[in-house]
Amino acid sequence: MKDDTKLAAAGRPHHRPAHPVNPPVERASTYLFPTYDDYLEGAKSITYGRLGTPTHRALEEAVTALEGGFETRLAPSGLQACNAAILAFVATGDHILMTDAAYDPTRKFCEKFLKRFGVETTFYDPLASKEEVAALMRPNTKVVFAESPGSLTFEVQDLPMLAEAAHAGGAKLVADNTWSGGYYCKPIELGADVSIQAGTKYLAGHADCLIGTITSADEQTAKKIYYALLQLGSNVSADDAYLTLRGMRTLSTRLSRHQESTEELIKFFKKRDEIDRILHPALKSCPGHAIWKRDFSGASGLFGVVMKPAPLPALKAFFNALKLFGMGFSWGGFESLCLHVRPEQYRTATEWREEGHVLRIHAGLEDIDDLKADLERAFAAMHAALK
The missing domain is CATH 3.40.640.10 (Type I PLP-dependent aspartate aminotransferase-like (Major domain))
Structure with missing residues (x-):
């Protein structure tokens, strides 16, 4: 079955x-x-x-x-x-x-x-x-x-x-x-x-x-x-x-939508000058990608992006401008989320060397065009804060 x-x-x-x-x-x-x-x-x-x-x-x-x-x-x-x-x-x-x-x-x-x-x-x-x-x-x-x-x-x-x-x-x-x-x-x-x-x-x-x-x-x-x-x-x-x-009962249907939206968001982030690196197992650049291809049959809606170095006021402006991406803990629900995380605080056997802010993103079930527009607005606010 x-x-x-x-x-x-x-x-x-x-x-x-x-x-x-x-x-x-x-x-x-x-x-x-x-x-x-x-x-x-x-x-x-x-x-x-x-x-x-x-x-x-x-x-x-x-x-x-x-x-x-x-x-x-x-x-x-x-x-x-x-x-x-x-x-x-x-x-x-x-x-x-x-x-x-x-x-x-x-x-x-x-x-x-x-x-x-x-x-x-x-x-x-x-x-x-x-x-x-x-x-x-x-x-x-x-x-x-x-x-x-x-x-x-x-x-x-x-x-x-x-x-x-x-x-x-x-x-x-x-x-x-x-x-x-x-x-x-x-x-x-x-x-x-x-x-x-x-x-x-x-x-x-x-x-x-x-x-x-x-x-x-x-x-x-x-x-x-x-x-x-x-x-x-x-x-x-x-x-x-x-x-x-x-x-x-709806797990597979929801996961399919989460995966589709994530793929679109990754394409969006790849075109943004503010982003230095994307953390997602389906990308060849992600550590362990070959293992993901071997052991996984798909990808969910949770991933990370590493921003190019920016001052904290600009990051605050980015988050404060978001309307659809909520800023909150947990993930996996119908709602999109974006959270500032700090991997360097939680490592002892390895060292996190990225200088830019890391965003953990969960792609929810909203329309993908609306999600992109929300991020565009947030990046615009970020640039305005840098002037």
Whole structure:
């Protein structure tokens, strides 16, 4: 079954003769068992609201089908999905090998929070070779963490190589798959043990809920993920699970539009004298482009541009003139976004040498001509501020 059909069919209720197309929102804390035998058998089914309702199960089923894994569990945010997936495999005295291009809050969780409990983290170049990764592995390395493309700078990582290196050292490969929406890349097929998404982004797709997904490749891994989430007391509202599943029904259609608009915006930026470099995996100039061509079936709507050096007042004028591109955190919704980011603040294993301001851009679903006009207006304001 192809992904578009999975997105339309997965997680739909078929347990009664007449049923709704989408599972309804089932909100509950307490579930009642009709008999004592049912109570004893409860662990095999729905038992308690925090452990999931049929609404949650429907979403988990759909994400598992999309990711091609054994089982999916939900977390209340993408960040907790990352953190719980790491916690599932480490203890005092263990070591984590993490890409230097990881999402900064995940970095902080490892290098500051987990450090308090005797867990050490080493950051590696996202473009490191097999030999370089192997040299960083230790006998106590339990997790190799990848994010492909990298946060803010969009380097594409070689997941099959990382999986081989991790497994050779007895570690798990945990991959953040948010950028692809689980549609354009399949980390588990490429050897990852765990594939994570901030479902807040493309899965939900409408900028109105927070959720994370953790998909395991096998039963043993899934049990450890479930235990970690259980001990953390993680809970996702049934409403957010419903919104995410509903969003998934249109995932491929939305991603196609995001990709088309991104291609047009890249053409636009290539013609602008203010832009020095474009950061997008589909471009030959992007680090890891050949890996992207091998492992991805498409590109989403998030990318970066490096501006030629300009004073801060000019940058402020640029942002203040934008009307359609919003200035805000997160991405993956229907709205276009533009944010000033600073990769140099978050690197330790590599060095960011670009002198110009870096803009992280998400191409939304607005008309592309209107988006270009919005950027034209912003660049005009930028030049006016330089006079």
